[in-house]
Each structure stands twice: as C-alpha cells, then as structure tokens.
Amino acid sequence: MERIKIFLAIYGLTLPFIGLADTFNGRVVDETGSPLIGATVKASNDRITTTNTDGDFSISVEGSTAKLQISYIGFLTETFILKSNTGKHELRMTPDIGALEEVVVTATRTPKALKDVPVVTRLITADDIRKTDATNIQDLLTEELPGLEFTYAMSQETSLNMSGFGGKSVLFLVDGERLAGETMDNIDFNRLNLDNVGQVEVVKGASSALY
Numbered sequence: 001m002e003r004i005k006i007f008l009a010i011y012g013l014t015l016p017f018i019g020l021a022d023t024f025n026g027r028v029v030d031e032t033g034s035p036l037i038g039a040t041v042k043a044s045n046d047r048i049t050t051t052n053t054d055g056d057f058s059i060s061v062e063g064s065t066a067k068l069q070i071s072y073i074g075f076l077t078e079t080f081i082l083k084s085n086t087g088k089h090e091l092r093m094t095p096d097i098g099a100l101e102e103v104v105v106t107a108t109r110t111p112k113a114l115k116d117v118p119v120v121t122r123l124i125t126a127d128d129i130r131k132t133d134a135t136n137i138q139d140l141l142t143e144e145l146p147g148l149e150f151t152y153a154m155s156q157e158t159s160l161n162m163s164g165f166g167g168k169s170v171l172f173l174v175d176g177e178r179l180a181g182e183t184m185d186n187i188d189f190n191r192l193n194l195d196n197v198g199q200v201e202v203v204k205g206a207s208s209a210l211y
Contacts, residue, residue, distance in 0.1 A: 021060040024082050026089040028055045028070055036093060039072040056088070124200040137192040137200075145202060150189075158189055163204060 028039040028051045035055025042048045043059050044067040051057045059068070064085065071077040075093040082089050124144050134140035138150045138158065148162045160166050172179040172187055179187055 021062050022064060022066075022085040023058055023060050024066045024068070024085050024089070025056070025058050025087070026068075026082070026091050027051075028057065028072070028091050028093060030075070030093055031095060033092075036072050036075070039070055039093070042069045042071075043067065122202040122204070124202070126198050129194060129197060129200070134194060137189050137194060137197075140194065140200070141202075144200075160189075 026041075028036045028041070030036055035051070035053075037051060037053055037055060039051045039055070039057075040048065041050065041057045041059055043061045045062060047059055047061070049057050049059050059066070061067075064083070066082040066085070068080045068082065068091075069077065070080065070091060070093065072093060074096060076096045078091075078093060080089075080091050122145065124140070128144065129140060132140055132143050134143060141148055142150065145162070148160070151159050151161065160170055162170055172192075174192075179191070
C-alpha cells in the first residue's frame with residue numbers, strides 16, 4: 001500500500017513539467033488575399049493539416065509558439081512563426097515565379113468560333129446544302145468532302161469510308177447526341193433527312209476524348 005502512495009506522489013509532481021498543447025488558428029491566402037484551398041500546414045511536432053474551402057486551418061502545438069511550414073502548388077514553401085494562439089493569423093504565401101504554370105488538359109463540347117477550333121473542322125451550312133441540290137446525306141458528303149466515299153457491302157448495307165476510316169471509327173451526332181442503330185458497324189443514313197438539317201460539321205482528327 002505504501003508503494004502505491006509513493007508512486008502517485010511522484011507522478012503528480014511530474015505533471016507540471018509536461019508541455020501543454022495550444023491550438024493555433026490561421027488562414028492561408030495568396031498575394032491578393034484569396035484563400036488557398038488544400039494548402040499543407042505542418043507543425044514542428046510533425047502534425048499536419050490542410051486548409052479548408054475558406055483557407056482556414058487549426059493545429060495543436062505544444063508551447064506558446066508555433067513554427068509552421070506551409071506548402072502549396074505554385075507557391076514557395078514558407079515557414080511562419082506564430083507567437084500567440086489568440087485570434088486567427090493570416091499567412092500570405094509568395095508565388096513561385098520559376099514554377100511551371102498549371103497545365104489543364106480538357107475536352108469540351110462548348111460552342112466555339114470556327115477560327116478558334118484547335119482541329120480542322122469543315123462546316124457545311126444550310127446555304128451550302130441548298131446549292132448542292134443533294135437529296136440525301138450521302139450525296140451531300142460525297143460532293144462536299146474529298147476523300148470520302150460510300151460503298152455497298154455484299155449485304156447491300158451502305159458503308160462509309162472517310163480518310164481510310166469507316167464503320168465504328170466514324171461517329172455521327174445529331175444535335176450532340178449519338179445516332180444509334182448501327183448495322184454491321186454502319187448506321188442507316190436514310191434516317192438523316194436533309195430537309196431538317198441546319199448545318200453539318202465534319203471534324204477530321206482525334207476527337208475520341210470528347211466521347
């Protein structure tokens with residue numbers, strides 16, 4: 001019983017020497033004051049957190065001073081010393097002018113001016129359709145597009161060949177929606193009534209990322 005009392009007394013004496021953790025709150029922003037979302041905040045005790053959608057963070061550090069290392073893509077990794085845990089500290093990051101700018105790879109079906117389209121696009125307008133006096137889509141495309149031909153298979157199905165590609169390698173869209181109903185990898189072109197066609201856009205290039 002006596003041993004237990006001695007142990008408890010020694011344990012109690014050591015408590016005041018254990019460092020107490022303080023919580024530091026801050027907000028990480030760029031040079032314009034806009035919040036940086038997802039910035040990594042690392043304390044000297046190896047605790048790590050990230051900023052939220054408002055650029056805010058909260059981290060616990062032993063002692064009354066916090067040494068925080070903050071990193072974010074496109075900005076220099078910086079170390080900040082916070083000497084008070086009262087209030088919210090605003091930490092402003094410095095852009096890394098030597099870093100590669102953000103690279104965005106995207107495919108889009110948004111309207112664009114013909115001169116701004118990155119791939120060669122042939123536009124056949126309603127006026128062009130009237131001038132050709134074509135009665136079906138096959139006659140129109142054959143007359144307007146060099147290197148394009150329609151042939152007939154042994155099954156009497158119409159087959160399209162465009163620049164060496166045909167069948168499932170050529171995609172037909174009507175108002176942005178794929179024209180279904182393929183037979184032997186070809187669609188029924190008679191379903192396309194020129195009287196209802198406002199324009200025809202032909203894209204010769206790798207556009208599979210869109211679809």
